[in-house]
Amino acid sequence: xxxxxxxxxxxxxxxxxxxxxxxxxxxxxxxxxxxxxxxxxxxxxxxxxxxxxxxxxxxxxxxxxxxxxxxxxxxxxxxxxxxxxxxxxxxxxxxxxxxxxxxxxxxxxxxxxxxxxxxxxxxxxxxxxxxxxxxxxxxxxxxxxxxxxxxxxxxxxxxxxxxxxxxxxxx
Ligand code: NI
Numbered sequence: 001x002x003x004x005x006x007x008x009x010x011x012x013x014x015x016x017x018x019x020x021x022x023x024x025x026x027x028x029x030x031x032x033x034x035x036x037x038x039x040x041x042x043x044x045x046x047x048x049x050x051x052x053x054x055x056x057x058x059x060x061x062x063x064x065x066x067x068x069x070x071x072x073x074x075x076x077x078x079x080x081x082x083x084x085x086x087x088x089x090x091x092x093x094x095x096x097x098x099x100x101x102x103x104x105x106x107x108x109x110x111x112x113x114x115x116x117x118x119x120x121x122x123x124x125x126x127x128x129x130x131x132x133x134x135x136x137x138x139x140x141x142x143x144x145x146x147x148x149x150x151x152x153x154x155x156x157x158x159x160x161x162x163x164x165x166x167x168x169x170x171x
Contacts, residue, residue: 049145071133
């Protein structure tokens with residue numbers, strides 16, 4: 001396993017749509033996921049998408065720590081290959097997000113409160129479910145990476161965008 005370099009906002013790999021994974025069971029995908037998990041843990045993130053480690057494939061890893069969860073939806077480490085999201089209902093939540101590709105920055109981002117998700121696992125088996133609250137937010141943030149979108153592009157009001165350290169001082 002290896003800790004990979006994380007691409008920062010402005011790098012072209014973060015701006016273009018990622019390719020679907022043809023064979024989720026391929027050894028190179030297992031290796032990529034192991035490295036993504038190690039990289040995410042090293043960086044202290046809750047989620048990571050493959051384009052963030054310069055690999056333009058539709059793979060995300062994430063977890064929902066109990067401390068961040070508001071809806072009884074804490075999740076252990078999860079790997080989704082070729083994920084697809086469907087918003088459920090029109091309810092939106094606004095909350096602060098950060099991203100390992102925008103180190104030190106944060107901003108308030110509107111997201112669907114509930115989403116359905118479909119994907120496959122590393123064993124090629126289908127995975128599907130519904131997510132709410134922070135779990136739904138993480139899924140939307142990570143899946144946006146697969147379409148070349150970063151959280152500032154989802155912000156409705158850029159006045160809340162800034163360095164997390166400064167934003168915390170003015171709370
Ligand atoms: Ni991110």
